[in-house]
Amino acid sequence: MPRKARERSETGIYHVMLKGIDKKDIFAGKQDYEKFLYYVNRAMEISKFEVYGYCLMPNHVHILLKEGTEKIGDAIRRIAVGYAQYFNIKYGRNGHLFQNRFRSEPVNDDVYFLIVLRYIHQNPIKANMVINMEDYEWSSYNEYIMKSKREITNIKFAMELFSNIKNFKKFMMERNKDKCLEYNERIRYTDKELEKMIMSIIDISKLKELDKETRDEVLREIKNVTKASNRQLSNVTGIGRGIWEKV
Incomplete structure (x- = not known):
């Protein structure tokens, strides 16, 4: 059966998720998280995409990005292939590290953009890994609140939707029932x-x-x-x- 064509974004902005094959961990230590971000940076230099948010979880990754000079599939493959090669060599393993096809959804308006960004930042809380978003080292949240020296994320786009950082934090911390991408296994109808x-x-x-x-x-x-x-x-x-x- 042929694969369903990936839904294109009207804005060029996508929420992307990479999952470890068979739900296995894709990070074993701090160096692995840093190396993944290194490959994100390197792909950004080549593909010219912009990152608006990310969260690296033990067995999956969320990235909110705007497509650059290459199609989204090519950009994500640069990250996934580079990191998988590093991981396999380091841990003496063979074969696929990620599920064969990354998942994505288009982000076509500001309302859903902010919902996705909040969903990404709240991942570690909902997984009971931390109590506060700023306590999780491997997301873009601390870049937004100026508590990280990383410069991966273009924070200007999202921050222009808020009058100040206080309102941004308030929105990010709001309790919600956001269900983005990984939970959208919907029934299909005509x-x-x-x-x-x-x-x-x-x-x-x-x-x-x-x-x-x-x-x-x-x-x-x-x-x-x-x-x-x-x-x-x-x-x-x-x-x-x-x-x-x-x-």
């Missing part, structure tokens, strides 16, 4: 099938007439019942994807 399911809950034409509280409650019910992607739900209902992401 648009007509999805429309039929939604119409059994509510007349789609009436959605925009509801007050915000009632509308959000109905949207949550639709998401829970259909398990469809936010993108398809937006296409079928005419309700913006940013709204679907937040309910």
